[in-house]
Amino acid sequence: MDKAYETSQLDYIKSIHIPLYDEIIQKIKSRYPKKTRKVYERELKSIELVYNILNSKTLPIIRLERFLKNLHVFYWSLIEIGFDRKTIENSIRCIKKLRLMAKRFWVYYRNIIVTEENPRIIRKIGNEARGRMLSQAKKCSKSLEYLKNLVIFLENLPSIDPYKKTIVIAGSPNAGKSTFVNNVSSAKPEIAAYPFTTKKIILGHYKEGQEPIQIIDTPGILDRPFAEMNNIERMAVLALKFLTGLVVFIVDPSPFSFMNMESQFKVIKQIEGIMPEKPLVVVINKVDTLEKSKIDQVEKELRKRVQHDIYRASLINKEESLKILIEVIKKLYPSP
Ligand SMILES: Nc1nc2c(ncn2[C@@H]2O[C@H](COP(=O)(O)OP(=O)(O)OP(=O)(O)O)[C@@H](O)[C@H]2O)c(=O)[nH]1
Ligand SMILES: [Mg+2]
DSSP states (O other): OOGGGGOOGGGGGGGOOOOOHHHHHHHHHHHOOOOOSOHHHHHHHHHHHHHHHHHHHHHHHHHHHHHHHTOOHHHHHHHHHHSOHHHHHHHHHHHHHHHHHHHHHHHHHHHHHHHOOOHHHHHHHHHHHHHHHHHHHHHTHHHHHHHHHHHHHHHTSOOOOTTSOEEEEEESTTSSHHHHHHHHSSOOOOOOSSTTOOOSOEEEEEEETTEEEEEEEOTTTSSSOGGGSOHHHHHHHHHHTTSOSEEEEEEOOSTTOSSOHHHHHHHHHHHHHHOTTSOEEEEEOOGGGSOHHHHHHHHHHHHHHOOSEEEEOOTTSHHHHHHHHHHHHHHHSOOO
């Protein structure tokens, strides 16, 4: 697959390294100037070193701040599942203050040292300068930890690009979501005959002309009544509404389905409620396992409840899956 299709706004985060306080201290220790005859040279060098390391090690936080400012609301809604926006802002503020103070201390103490002649006083001033810079840094150690965890969280998100065309696949456990995504896209999600196999969002791409379309498998996310979800799951569902595009809801009408038809209809209603502005299409899957009369009955019941387009398919069949996908894409993005 073409790697270019996998790049997203999130890729930038991989270039942002947030150090912990201890890492900064280690770096300073490893570069500390050797003892020289001239006390003043050594003291000047050492405070400059502390300043330089604090400055360069905290620079990624400035880049992170810029990155977060431009981050799409979809990512923000995921971030807010596990992180608090105010704490993020305060953490960044702490680092910015550290950068400012480190610079001030450096300039201030450097000026004193160059005008001082007494080696004992110079040593004392050097100690004071380093002490004040490092204690400022220490005040930010929790902030650095918080921001580092945020970056790790962002690095581990699937690289869904909210600016790209997106189709979200929903449906009850075992309905055939992964089978469909597997058949039509580059993602190779695990497919198994029992529910809750795949536990995280899985992203695939379908290449249509020049522009790839993102296809998202949502195991365990859009398959249950809202009331049964915990807070985290609810927020994850809400985040999905910020993705442009459409929802394909796969219905499992087979007698062994994980949810009865009534519950599946309810979940469709719930998705309509969460994302009222998103188009939705319904696919009655596994038609190979049922009599036509039974499928007709399911479709009739569905039509009573929903206004959406309804398709029938055996998504286990690759060609049928592709046919459905192409229909859906045409509906969502009609060619001019
Ligand atoms: N007979 C038949 N079986 C199907 C069809 N589509 C999927 N299946 C089977 O249904 C089972 C579940 O399919 P998955 O694609 O793993 O279902 P899922 O919705 O991803 O399930 P979870 O990830 O657990 O939510 C697998 O054994 C598939 O082979 C179909 O069209 N016909
Ligand atoms: Mg699955």
